[in-house]
Amino acid sequence: QEISPKAKSAEDSLDDMTDAINSGNMAEASEIISAVGDKIVELGNQAKDLALEFETSFGTIAANTNLSKAEMENLKGVAVDVFKSGVTDSIDEATQATVLMKNTFKDLNNEDLGKITSQVVALSKRTNTEYTENIRAADYLMKAFGLSNQEAFDMIASGYKNGLNASNDYTDTIVEYSGTVKEAGYTQEEFFSMLDSGLKNGARNTDLIADSMVEFGKKLAAGDYEEMIAGMSSETQNMFNEYKNGNATVSDVMTSVKEEMKKMSPAEQQEALTKLGSQFEDMGVKGFLGLNKVNDGFKNVEGAMDSATKKDPAQKWQSSWNELSASLSEVGTDILNSLQPLMDFLA
Numbered sequence: 001q002e003i004s005p006k007a008k009s010a011e012d013s014l015d016d017m018t019d020a021i022n023s024g025n026m027a028e029a030s031e032i033i034s035a036v037g038d039k040i041v042e043l044g045n046q047a048k049d050l051a052l053e054f055e056t057s058f059g060t061i062a063a064n065t066n067l068s069k070a071e072m073e074n075l076k077g078v079a080v081d082v083f084k085s086g087v088t089d090s091i092d093e094a095t096q097a098t099v100l101m102k103n104t105f106k107d108l109n110n111e112d113l114g115k116i117t118s119q120v121v122a123l124s125k126r127t128n129t130e131y132t133e134n135i136r137a138a139d140y141l142m143k144a145f146g147l148s149n150q151e152a153f154d155m156i157a158s159g160y161k162n163g164l165n166a167s168n169d170y171t172d173t174i175v176e177y178s179g180t181v182k183e184a185g186y187t188q189e190e191f192f193s194m195l196d197s198g199l200k201n202g203a204r205n206t207d208l209i210a211d212s213m214v215e216f217g218k219k220l221a222a223g224d225y226e227e228m229i230a231g232m233s234s235e236t237q238n239m240f241n242e243y244k245n246g247n248a249t250v251s252d253v254m255t256s257v258k259e260e261m262k263k264m265s266p267a268e269q270q271e272a273l274t275k276l277g278s279q280f281e282d283m284g285v286k287g288f289l290g291l292n293k294v295n296d297g298f299k300n301v302e303g304a305m306d307s308a309t310k311k312d313p314a315q316k317w318q319s320s321w322n323e324l325s326a327s328l329s330e331v332g333t334d335i336l337n338s339l340q341p342l343m344d345f346l347a
């Protein structure tokens with residue numbers, strides 16, 4: 001009854017059946033009713049299969065969370081909402097993503113949990129990455145830089161927009177280096193700006209750039225650069241002394257050394273790069289001197305996740321289909337519950 005006004009073919013079929021019955025042509029009516037009956041059985045089987053798929057998927061929640069029965073029911077509802085959003089055609093994927101998000105960001109309320117989970121899955125599909133890795137990267141950004149989950153995902157989405165995954169190691173770099181880069185005195189904006197400028201100036205991947213940032217700090221603390229810095233300008237020497245006194249960061253000293261090298265001849269630049277270490281040699285003079293921790297593209301990233309995951313026509317269609325599937329699964333649950341006593345008797 002709900003579908004027929006929207007589907008002319010269904011409406012015509014109902015009219016034909018009515019006309020056949022009214023005219024007394026019971027043979028024709030029987031044929032039509034039989035066909036309808038077959039479709040109802042087919043629909044019932046689909047509903048039953050969907051119900052089994054949903055219930056099997058929901059087993060993930062009980063196995064991977066320590067929630068009360070009421071909380072698990074609420075989380076099932078969130079998983080269904082993620083599925084209905086159309087970001088995936090699989091209730092299993094929607095449920096697993098929801099569970100992982102819940103376990104990672106325990107303070108999220110159910111409304112935000114559903115929204116952000118849908119966005120993360122959509123972002124992952126569109127960037128051809130794994131939602132597990134994007135969630136993990138956001139978690140490390142939050143812990144290292146004190147970001148909210150929304151801020152972390154906006155930063156990650158902004159990185160994808162700026163091509164930071166060109167070498168397919170973007171989220172791995174975030175996970176491996178966020179903490180040590182923060183300790184070296186960089187903000188999250190500076191960290192991402194360094195990755196961006198390094199790639200644009202020829203560095204082969206984000207891992208090498210971040211590793212160089214961290215390695216500079218280790219060698220600076222160990223005193224490996226004292227002799228080199230002693231031959232540089234008084235400004236750089238003063239910055240190094242400020243670092244030793246706790247009044248400047250690794251980032252400050254690295255910037256000062258980099259600016260000093262820009263004034264050198266090519267031969268002197270290559271010699272200085274060798275003294276800095278193998279990571280910097282791998283990056284090359286252009287790559288190192290091109291590192292820039294100021295980039296307006298990472299200063300205000302609010303809304304980047306919303307922009308990157310805005311619904312497209314394909315997702316809207318999938319959403320409509322998933323809404324129907326979710327409704328059918330409820331019918332299927334009723335069918336299974338009705339058949340259970342018979343199945344138990346036969347068993």
